Amino acid sequence: FARIIGANPIFFAGLDLGYPQKQTHYRGSFFEELLLSVSKKNRPFETALFSYIHDADSEYVENNSESRTLSDKRLLIYKWWFETQMPLYPETQTYNLAPLGVKIKGISYKNLSELFGYPECRNVIDKKIEEVRRMTLVRKPDYEKLHKAVLSLNNELIELKKMAQEGLEEIRKLKSNLKNEVFIRQSLIKLDSIDRKILKISSRDVAGFLLQELFNKILYYEGTSDSYYNVLETTEQIYRHLRSSCLYQSELLMNALNRLKLLSKYPDSL
Structure with a gap:
């Protein structure tokens, strides 16, 4: 900012x-x-x-x-x-x-x-703040536009959470079928599809810095073993963390939406 x-x-x-x-x-x-x-x-x-x-x-x-x-x-x-x-x-x-x-x-x-060696700038800051205050008196905040933007972000977080849940369910099935080579191939294709969808969403702002490292881990897995089970354990941890992060961020956005509703109805409460 x-x-x-x-x-x-x-x-x-x-x-x-x-x-x-x-x-x-x-x-x-x-x-x-x-x-x-x-x-x-x-x-x-x-x-x-x-x-x-x-x-x-x-x-x-x-x-x-x-x-x-x-x-x-x-x-x-x-x-x-x-x-x-x-x-x-x-x-x-x-x-x-x-x-x-x-x-x-x-x-x-x-x-x-x-x-402390920099010149004092309090007067400049106060002047800028006063300019912003005068602007807000003339132009009221567009709460409807803000509401749509926050709602859009929340919807994408919900979609991310859904993908993470799909990944967790697929890994659960795969763990139970590690001796079935045909099932493994089909399951890995499904997981790859889920990862691609997640990475596609991560290119937009909704992913945020809290999730970017997780997406990199999906792309660049660096495990100590290449066994199916160890890779699945790491991927499962990533999906679980992703789902948890989405739930947390979505809760914050819902609180923001409720606040925006109040502000649009009672603008003087700001």
């Missing part, structure tokens, strides 16, 4: 993509309050927090201080996305202010003190 509106250079603050010194950004947030509200005597808040950090294939990766920071597969998807986007816009200078943040290729580290 910052790049689209013309910001250059761009400075990221708090872009850790990990758990520096095994700490999170939970304190005072909704997620902390949620964990506190559901904690029990035999599963206190601290246990839930520990599980959150360590239950997603956590690993230590290189950080901006040439040491290592704990991260996990969930956060490394974001790292992968940033690293694929940076070469596309070389004219935009992008920096990270987090010394213990995960090192991202294409995003250099800058000490916070260097940022």
Whole structure:
């Protein structure tokens, strides 16, 4: 978003993509309050927090201080996305202010003190904000257009989830027929067709950066064994993750749709 509106250079603050010194950004947030509200005597808040950090294939990766920071597969998807986007816009200078943040290729580290060397621009920002406010007074948001766009995204996520479910069902059948060569060939053709449909959708914006790494895994499987079973296990994991991601993103979009309905009916509630 910052790049689209013309910001250059761009400075990221708090872009850790990990758990520096095994700490999170939970304190005072909704997620902390949620964990506190559901904690029990035999599963206190601290246990839930520990599980959150360590239950997603956590690993230590290189950080901006040439040491290592704990991260996990969930956060490394974001790292992968940033690293694929940076070469596309070389004219935009992008920096990270987090010394213990995960090192991202294409995003250099800058000490916070260097940022203070830039000229003050608060007056310029306030002027731009005032211009935007005047524009909104003249032109009301097109909630109907926004609603259609969000609905379209949600429909494509539903289609992605459906394909992932089809893949899971086909793998379940295939696992039960690993000695039937004819069935294996037919099943692999079906799975290939499902993958092609998924990859076709991934070329559009609906796939998002949360799913792109999964699509690459479908294309470039790098397993330790070429046995049918090991390949199927990996593919099944990909489909399951894809289905889970689609469900989560679809839930967020449905919340957005409900919010848009309220705003279109009661615009002053914004």
